[in-house]
Amino acid sequence: MEGRLPDRVWSSDDVGKLPYEIAQAQKINSLFGPKGSKDAYDVILDLHNTTAHMGATLILESSTDDFNIQMCKYIQKSMAPLPCAVLLIEQPGVKYETTRSIAKHPIGVEVGPQPQGVIRADILYIMKIVVQYALDFMQYFNEGIEFPPCSIEVYRVLEKIDYPRDDNGDLSAVIHPTLQDQDWKPLNPGDPMFIAMDGSITYYEGEETVYPTFVNEAAYYEKKQAFVKTEKVTLTAQSIHCNSV
Structure with missing residues (x-):
């Protein structure tokens, strides 16, 4: 599967005049890309911790990437009974520019809750086993093992x-x-969402049950995001195997 075409072409001209973030983006694109090219990395695991009570979470950027859906299914199954949610961010109005998007098959990993600047052994352990199962899946794929058709329940971002x-x-x-701390739990019409200092409450006025996540994420105050609304959907993937074995 080919990678996504770049939104713009990063130029190396006037690198010394560019802001630090743009210069770093160019460097990363050069190391792991170029984004959208045949030479881009096949897979990038983009590891994050979150202050939200999300547990182990895998982030998909495409509902039609059979390889990534199969990988998420394998990781979920391997981690059971420990839950591992899958967040699908394929939503035109909710755009995330990430390092992993350079790869042909990007996967994000969020594990929490963990305060910023704090290392928790339990969170570190969960991150470790998620990465290990991802590497196991890629190894089995490279060895020619066929993964049969599958389906997986995911949480698709709404807004x-x-x-x-x-x-x-x-x-x-x-x-x-x-x-x-109620990430992935149902938020029903009429349920409380916010409370003011005077005790007044803002209720959810939507018509359908949704599933919030990234609830009260510390890094998103400046991004004007209290949480993300999602809906449950089922994705399917065809069987896959490595043709080069």
Whole structure:
């Protein structure tokens, strides 16, 4: 499967004049890409910890990537009974520019909750076994093992939800206690979402049950995101095997 065409072509001209982030993006694109080319890396595992109570989470960027769907299925099955959610971010209105997107088959890994600047052995262990099962899957694939058709339940991103804010753009309410730490749990119409200092509550007014995640993620305050609404969908993948064995 070919990688996605780049949104723009990174040029090496005037590198010294570029902001640090853009210069680093060019460097990463040169090392692992170029993005969208036949020479781009086949797989990149993009590892993150989160302050949200998400547990082990795999992030898919395409609902039609048989290789990645099969990998997620293998990791989920191998980790059982430890839960491992799969988040599908294939949504035009919710765009994430990531290092992993350079690869033909990008996979994101989020594990939490873990406070920023803190190392927790249990979270580190979960991250380790997710990576190990991913490597096992790739090894088996390279050895020519065929993976039969499969299906997998995922949480597809619908939209980002911001905190209530005042006229100055400052937060006027926080995550309601009944929503805090409830990643992947159903949020039903009429359920509380936010509570203000005066005790007033903002309720979910949608018509369908959704499944929040990245609830109260510390890194997303500046991105105006209190949580992400998702819906459950089922993805299917055809059988895959390595043709070069």
